[in-house]
Amino acid sequence: MRQNRYKPLPLHNKMYKKGELTSSQIITIVLLLFGFGILLIFLLVILDIDSYNADEICKLSVIARATAPDIAQRAIPLKCTTQKICITGGDDCQEYKGLKNVADPVEVKGMTEQDIRTEIEKTIADEMYDCWSAMGEGKLDLFGGSTSSPLAGIPVIEAFGKKQTVCTVCARIKVNNISESTLQSIDVNDYLATTPFPDNSGETYIQKLTDNSVRSYPREFRENFSLADKGTDEIAILFLQINTGDNPMKAFGETGLKSASFIFGTGASVFPGSLLLSGKVAIVGGVVGGSAAFLQTYRSQNLAAAYCGEVQSVDEARHGCSLVTTFDYHNARALKEYCSVIEGQP
Amino acid sequence: MNRRGEDDEKLLANTTGIILAVIILLLLIVGLYEGIKTATSDNEFENAHEVFTALDTTLNALNDKVSINYTLQGYASRSDWYLTAWNQGVPGRPDQCFLENCICICRGGTDKSACEKGECKTYDIDAISVTTPYWGYETTERECDLDPYGNCIDIGFGKQEKRYNHILIPQSFDLIQIEKDLESDPSSLKITLFTDKYLNKQIEE
Numbered sequence: 001m002r003q004n005r006y007k008p009l010p011l012h013n014k015m016y017k018k019g020e021l022t023s024s025q026i027i028t029i030v031l032l033l034f035g036f037g038i039l040l041i042f043l044l045v046i047l048d049i050d051s052y053n054a055d056e057i058c059k060l061s062v063i064a065r066a067t068a069p070d071i072a073q074r075a076i077p078l079k080c081t082t083q084k085i086c087i088t089g090g091d092d093c094q095e096y097k098g099l100k101n102v103a104d105p106v107e108v109k110g111m112t113e114q115d116i117r118t119e120i121e122k123t124i125a126d127e128m129y130d131c132w133s134a135m136g137e138g139k140l141d142l143f144g145g146s147t148s149s150p151l152a153g154i155p156v157i158e159a160f161g162k163k164q165t166v167c168t169v170c171a172r173i174k175v176n177n178i179s180e181s182t183l184q185s186i187d188v189n190d191y192l193a194t195t196p197f198p199d200n201s202g203e204t205y206i207q208k209l210t211d212n213s214v215r216s217y218p219r220e221f222r223e224n225f226s227l228a229d230k231g232t233d234e235i236a237i238l239f240l241q242i243n244t245g246d247n248p249m250k251a252f253g254e255t256g257l258k259s260a261s262f263i264f265g266t267g268a269s270v271f272p273g274s275l276l277l278s279g280k281v282a283i284v285g286g287v288v289g290g291s292a293a294f295l296q297t298y299r300s301q302n303l304a305a306a307y308c309g310e311v312q313s314v315d316e317a318r319h320g321c322s323l324v325t326t327f328d329y330h331n332a333r334a335l336k337e338y339c340s341v342i343e344g345q346p
Numbered sequence: 347m348n349r350r351g352e353d354d355e356k357l358l359a360n361t362t363g364i365i366l367a368v369i370i371l372l373l374l375i376v377g378l379y380e381g382i383k384t385a386t387s388d389n390e391f392e393n394a395h396e397v398f399t400a401l402d403t404t405l406n407a408l409n410d411k412v413s414i415n416y417t418l419q420g421y422a423s424r425s426d427w428y429l430t431a432w433n434q435g436v437p438g439r440p441d442q443c444f445l446e447n448c449i450c451i452c453r454g455g456t457d458k459s460a461c462e463k464g465e466c467k468t469y470d471i472d473a474i475s476v477t478t479p480y481w482g483y484e485t486t487e488r489e490c491d492l493d494p495y496g497n498c499i500d501i502g503f504g505k506q507e508k509r510y511n512h513i514l515i516p517q518s519f520d521l522i523q524i525e526k527d528l529e530s531d532p533s534s535l536k537i538t539l540f541t542d543k544y545l546n547k548q549i550e551e
Contacts, residue, residue: 029362036369077389081396082419094407098399167518169419332417332521339518345389346396346419 054081054101058344059134066140078142080134080344082236083171085127087120090177095234100345113182120183121191124173124326125205127237129197131170131324132209135239138322142166143241143343165242167339169346172329174234188326209324232328240338241322390453393421394464397515398451401429402467405449405524405535413525418539420516427464427515429537430456431474442466447474449537456512471535478510478539513539 052060058080065076081101086093089109096102106123108116135142143166175183192205201208327335397420404416432439433447440450440461446468452461490498513522525536 025358025362032366033369036373039373079389095400095403097403097407099403100396166422330415330417332415332519335417335519336516341422341517342420342519343422345393346400346421 054083055130055134057081062134062136062140062142065142066136078168078343080168080170082169082344082346083127085123085171085173086176087123087173087178088176089116089179093174093176095174108178113179113185116178116182117185118191120175120178120186121188122195124188124235124237125192125195127171127173128192128324128326129205129208131168131237131239134170135168135241135322135324137211138241138324141243141320142168143243165240165339166341166343167241168239168344169236169342170239170324171237172234173237174329176233232330234329235326236329236335237324238327238335238339239322239324241320243320390421390423390425390427391464393423394427394451394453394515397421397427398429398465398467401449401537405469405526408524408526411527413523413527416522416524418513418516418520418522420518420520422517423515425454427454428452428456428460428512429476429515430461430512431476431537432461432466433473440466443468447471449474449476451515452512469535474535474537476511476513476537478513478541479507480510480541513537 058078061077061079065073065078068076084093084096084099084102085106086096086102087106087108092105106119108119111119132138192209195205197203197205197208199208327338329335397418401416401418404414408414429449429451431447431449432443434445438458440448440458442448442450442462443466448466448468450461450466451464453463454460490500493499513520520539520541523536523538523540525534525538527534
């Protein structure tokens with residue numbers, strides 16, 4: 001017995017000595033801890049939405065909502081806060097004081113009329129594109145969700161179920177202390193059609209907004225540009241989406257779809273129906289009813305990028321139309337007419 | 347000795363397993379908590395606060411004499427939210443108003459408890475009114491025209507303009523009128539919502 005105590009232990013017994021870890025165990029634990037550390041940091045970064053800017057939070061919530069199953073879709077809030085942009089030739093816009101998501105003012109004091117015009121047109125064009133892009137270019141089902149889900153009682157689902165338009169106000173743009181003559185010379189439609197998008201792709205804003213399917217406006221649309229409208233000092237960049245049920249063409253035929261008719265009404269007059277209904281992105285003309293041009297006063301009706309076709313939904317194939325456009329923010333009655341419900345944060 | 351070694355081995359393996367399980371469990375709990383927090387965060391209060399701040403900024407920027415139309419941008423919500431005014435001396439005022447006149451944004455009603463679920467702001471002005479006019483039937487008294495002898499000719503219940511002393515925050519947009527005329531009426535700050543239904547009815551009348 002005594003001799004045995006000093007007998008050399010086999011190697012494998014050495015490894016099981018009390019309190020000693022094997023090298024493989026140590027490596028495994030270190031790797032696991034390291035892995036979990038990375039995962040923890042990743043999770044904390046992902047979940048720390050406070051450190052994200054408003055655009056990123058909005059995009060994340062759009063993706064989260066669009067990819068959620070119907071039953072859970074409504075539980076995911078659309079965290080898109082209306083951005084407030086003041087373009088000023090003097091003081092800041094008082095109306096935006098104390099509000100959330102106010103961008104740094106765009107100062108145009110001392111600029112030439114041409115530069116001010118370009119600055120305003122660029123700001124609007126960029127906001128239209130950002131809004132369209134953040135909302136999934138109209139291809140994501142954002143305002144759907146199951147009407148049989150426990151959350152179906154909330155207004156947006158009911159509105160969507162009734163084929164009413166649901167809107168998100170992506171941005172408000174206000175001009176302050178800018179001369180009337182400068183405002184009258186603004187033509188966002190022309191800017192969108194002729195200015196290259198700032199990504200060195202060589203494509204114009206229109207091409208970007210339409211997946212390159214539209215390069216210039218048809219003649220009929222250009223003729224409509226000359227239509228005058230009432231001016232305003234503040235516009236809203238709106239994203240609108242309507243669930244058309246099965247086929248957008250069918251919805252087009254339904255006279256009851258008042259709020260949706262502008263999408264088709266003007267679109268059909270500008271483009272052949274086949275283009276609009278093929279599911280491709282299209283540019284459509286001004287809003288029916290003479291509402292809301294905006295700063296491009298006396299020049300043209302407002303422009304919109306629209307998409308009609310299948311919208312991506314996790315549980316079922318849905319059809320709908322989406323649109324990004326500008327509206328006179330002071331024309332509350334027109335806004336109300338076209339937006340049954342607003343999603344997102346004011 | 348061998349048996350003790352085996353026990354140690356088991357203990358070691360179990361300890362490692364327990365540590366890993368605790369780490370995984372913690373991560374799951376943190377993830378779940380953050381997920382639930384994000385999903386159920388009270389956006390409605392934030393939205394109401396933003397609507398109220400925008401209105402307050404506009405009110406504070408007004409001149410002494412002005413009448414403006416203001417676009418009230420609402421939001422989709424499960425609860426109804428109301429704007430209402432509380433003047434001095436009115437019983438059951440929210441505590442946030444102290445002794446001042448105030449405007450409140452209230453959740454689910456317009457009484458004190460509903461307003462305390464929202465927020466209030468005080469204004470140094472003699473009186474404030476927040477109203478929504480509408481056309482409704484007067485049910486308490488029948489109306490009558492007087493004949494030449496002074497007798498009442500019953501013409502039934504009259505339909506006349508009535509007012510709610512609140513504005514329901516819309517789920518889309520609404521137009522409200524803000525009137526402030528301190529020169530001729532020092533007690534005046536009127537915020538009025540004119541619904542489409544009311545305006546149409548006014549045209550008919």
